[in-house]
Amino acid sequence: MLNEGDAESLNGGTRALLATAGLFALAAIAIGWLGEVTLRAQTVSPELTFEVASVRLAPPPDGTTPARHLSGIPGPDNDDPGRFSARVNLLNLVTIAYDIPVYRLSEQSDLGLVRVDVEAKMPVDTTREQFDAMLQNLLAHRLGLKVHWASKPIETYSLVVAKGGSKLKPAEPDSPQDSVDVSKNGNPSPTGIRLDGFPIPPPGNGPWFAQTPDGKIGMRGHNQTIPELIGEIGGRTLDGPLTDATGLTGKYNYTLFWSMSANLAALNPLSAAEPDGPSIFDAVQDQLGLKIEKTRGPVQVLVVDHVDKKPTEN
Numbered sequence: 001m002l003n004e005g006d007a008e009s010l011n012g013g014t015r016a017l018l019a020t021a022g023l024f025a026l027a028a029i030a031i032g033w034l035g036e037v038t039l040r041a042q043t044v045s046p047e048l049t050f051e052v053a054s055v056r057l058a059p060p061p062d063g064t065t066p067a068r069h070l071s072g073i074p075g076p077d078n079d080d081p082g083r084f085s086a087r088v089n090l091l092n093l094v095t096i097a098y099d100i101p102v103y104r105l106s107e108q109s110d111l112g113l114v115r116v117d118v119e120a121k122m123p124v125d126t127t128r129e130q131f132d133a134m135l136q137n138l139l140a141h142r143l144g145l146k147v148h149w150a151s152k153p154i155e156t157y158s159l160v161v162a163k164g165g166s167k168l169k170p171a172e173p174d175s176p177q178d179s180v181d182v183s184k185n186g187n188p189s190p191t192g193i194r195l196d197g198f199p200i201p202p203p204g205n206g207p208w209f210a211q212t213p214d215g216k217i218g219m220r221g222h223n224q225t226i227p228e229l230i231g232e233i234g235g236r237t238l239d240g241p242l243t244d245a246t247g248l249t250g251k252y253n254y255t256l257f258w259s260m261s262a263n264l265a266a267l268n269p270l271s272a273a274e275p276d277g278p279s280i281f282d283a284v285q286d287q288l289g290l291k292i293e294k295t296r297g298p299v300q301v302l303v304v305d306h307v308d309k310k311p312t313e314n
Helices: 004-009 012-017 030-043 090-097 109-113 128-143 226-237 260-267 280-288
Strands: 052-057 069-071 083-089 115-121 146-161 208-211 216-224 242-244 252-259 290-306
Touching: 052 128, 083 090, 083 109, 090 109, 090 115, 090 128, 115 128, 146 226, 216 226, 226 242, 226 252, 226 280, 252 260, 252 280, 260 280, 280 290
Parallel strands: 146 242
Antiparallel strands: 052 115, 069 083, 083 115, 146 290, 208 216, 216 252
């Protein structure tokens, strides 16, 4: 999925083109999402709050302070339980609070212009649902956030098998060292950069994701189902939900390379982005033998009715 950093770097006109994240979730169509949101609202107390919380406007980037930072969201990859720390724009913060990709937030490009620092403490066993309620309540209290849900037709996508058949490799048993996650938090592989500018995968066949400073991406999936593959590429690259129509039921290993600039050009013909590699559409078809087909359908989106651009005093 598109992560929060990706979304922050693409706000404004291109904000609506790409989904965030990240941290990262599978896409689903309108009714399923609305049911999930309704159930969450019924089972999580609207009075949940952080033990201690601070919200301040972040200083503009000056080369010495980090442009963005995020840690402490409850989940399997959380390495800082009990403490939420973020320097992100309001667009990112709202999508985190409601656990949605960026394309499910109705057009609010000005939210990407305001950056905030958030520091909060909570019990170490806080669930994601409880955290979401705490952050939603914090945004309502400190920034006057008011929202509602609405159905909106947007671009949606289906993943199918391309003409000529799938090129995915069925997963095979491997040694423990081969299956270790060797991702480096989005940094290029320590083994270097290819002549065409794409990162070189490290040894083994474990999960890996890397992005170069100019937006060339390499990703390796290990022992993944098609829904897991969709979860990896859908939110990172598309402006709408991606669903499985391949009929493939196995587990697969794959390596995939694509360019963010080519992706922008593919999603928006009026974009000034200069393609310097394959888009995700070309990469999936040429490298995996699958095809992303565009459709259109209704999706429940979050509409921001009001939000203050400056938080109240701590």
